[in-house]
Amino acid sequence: MKKGYQLLTTIFLILLVFACKEEPKPRIKFPTTDLSKANMMPKPLKIVATNNAFGLDRYTAIYTTKGAAGFESVGNFLAKKIKSKIDLDIPVNSESQEPVERVIYINQSDSLDLETPEAYQLYINQDSIILNSNTAEGAFRGIQTLRQIIPEISNDTLAEQKIWPVPSGKIIDNPNFEYRGSMLDVARHFFSVKDVKKYIDLLSYYKINVLHLHLSDDQGWRIEIKSWPKLTEVGGSTEVGGEAGGFYTQEDYKEIVAYAAERYMTIIPEIDMPGHTNAASVSYPFLNGNGKPLKLYEGMRVGFSTFDTKKDTVYSFIDDVVREISEITPGPYFHIGGDESHVTKKKDYIYFVNRVEKIVQKHGKRMIGWDEVAIANVDSTSISQWWASEENAKKAIKKGMKIIMSPAKKAYLDMEYDTLSKHGLHWAAYIPVDTAYVWTPETFGNIPRKNILGIEAPLWSETISNIDELEYLAFPRIIGYSELSWSTKENRDWEDYKIRLANQAPFLDRMDVKYYPSKLIDWKKSKHTYEIIEKD
Ligand code: ACM
DSSP states (O other): OHHHHHHHHHHHHHHHHHHTTSOOOOOOOOOOOOGGGSOOSSOOSEEEEEEEEEEESTTEEEEEOTTOTTHHHHHHHHHHHHHHHHOOOOOBSOOSOSOOOEEEEEEEOOOTTOOSTTOEEEEEOSSEEEEEESSHHHHHHHHHHHHHHSOSSOBOSSSSSOBEEEEEEEEEEOOSOSEEEEEEETTTSOOOHHHHHHHHHHHHHTTOOEEEEEOEETTEEOBOOTTSTHHHHTTTSOOGGGOOOOOBOHHHHHHHHHHHHHTTOEEEEEEEESSSOHHHHHHSGGGBOSOSOOOOOOSOOOSOOOBOTTOHHHHHHHHHHHHHHHHTOOSSEEEEEOOOOTTSOHHHHHHHHHHHHHHHHHTTOEEEEEGGGGGSOOOTTSEEEESSOHHHHHHHHHTTOEEEEOOHHHHOTTBOSSTTOSSOBOSSOOOOHHHHHSSOTTTGGGOOGGGEEEEEEEEOOTTOOSHHHHHHHHTTHHHHHHHHHHSOGGGOOHHHHHHHHHTTHHHHHHTTOOOOOOTTSOOOOOOOOSOOOSOO
16 A cells, blocks of 8 residues: 555656646547457456557656666666667656656556566556566566557657557456476577577567577587587587587577576576487497497487486486586576487386486476476476376376476477478477467366466477578467466457457567468558667
8 A cells, every 4th residue: 555655656746747847738639449459469367448548659758666676677678679669769767857748657566466476467547557566577577568559650640749549447467377488499400599589589578488498409419518518519510401500608508598587588408318319429429328339410310319327427427417507597497308218228217317306406406307207206396398198297297296288289389380381290280370279278188277387389490490480380379379378268269369369460570570371360461650770
């Protein structure tokens, strides 16, 4: 109550100080707008429209709660995105004497209504927008919603200056699942830091908060390990199809982690083992456990490689790798892969996963593995990522583990849309845009809701080698996965989603995203007429 009062007083004073400097302007009469029909993706929990508008214009300023950690950066992020969307400069926490008639106030609130760190409330009135959140993370999610409802085109007939009417009303929002992710396989084909940053920026616009990087596989090792330099010198030199491969230095990786952190996104590193390890074993042959001669591999087969699970030196090596990566990974998770170890004996596999789980825990991380890891004696704090086996998912639940839902036939971004798809595979299914959206992770496979950590859409890269091809497979389907993981079941509806998805086209075009223009969607044409200064 006290805080709310302080906030209103602050806003009143800001407006009063500036209003006194100018003749009062007549109130603008906005054409009716309807917030409930605005183009928000994913759909917020509650929307109440009041059919007026906030007049975003050059007399608008952004203020953030003084001293609240991260809030000013969120304000600056919003100002930058407004500038790139509509070429309007908005000051943030400015004390200059320029006239201000309207404020966007990003407010740190301890209200109990804000249930989780990512919850936020938006109150949009004619002269103020108040964004309440408990944390800067929640404020960051809230400004994505705001970005989405700022119109691209100004109304130039309401006043002397250009005005972008933002539909008024109230939005109360909170995520359905705390874990909302995508995976990018940078091992089968390598993707540059620039490409990964672009993907992160796009994902964060849709409130996705996890990017899992598949950093090693048979065809390539992609992260510098200082104590084992041949992993990248040798193992990083190839990729599927025989191109040159590549790898991230630790500095590159830190740059990705920091870029993600600015968007409140967690990076999860994956080192896949004991299978999918040909590139590592070619670099250091003592690791090899399949008894066959080693050479670099540029094909697409799986299941032929394994670490030697019996040697202590292999575990010392893994300890170094997990330690070096964990030291530069602020997030709580480390993914050990564990899938498709077809040439590792079952008892050796179990022994291996048990031992590696302890290594991961020793370095302060929580282990994630593909669903096979549940056959080992894993801890209830470890997490199983369901991709193929319902039986393994059930085993994980018996052990009290949380599950990340990534069933391949519903959530794999590398599955072809249909028989005409330019890229992708179809071993699990064809996944057109509607199939990707119309399923219910909350009840899929009867996994109890309390065991579901969230949803992740993996993008394997056997058939894609550049950002355009990445975008072709990821977009638009990843937008559907964002809604499946953020919005409640009651708020999801294909007919309604289809329209909001069609309306993403101007944003995707502005961002130069080469999305797959599925015929199921009546894509809206981009209408912006102003010059773009910087990409959104
Ligand atoms: C997987 O697709 N092998 C996890």
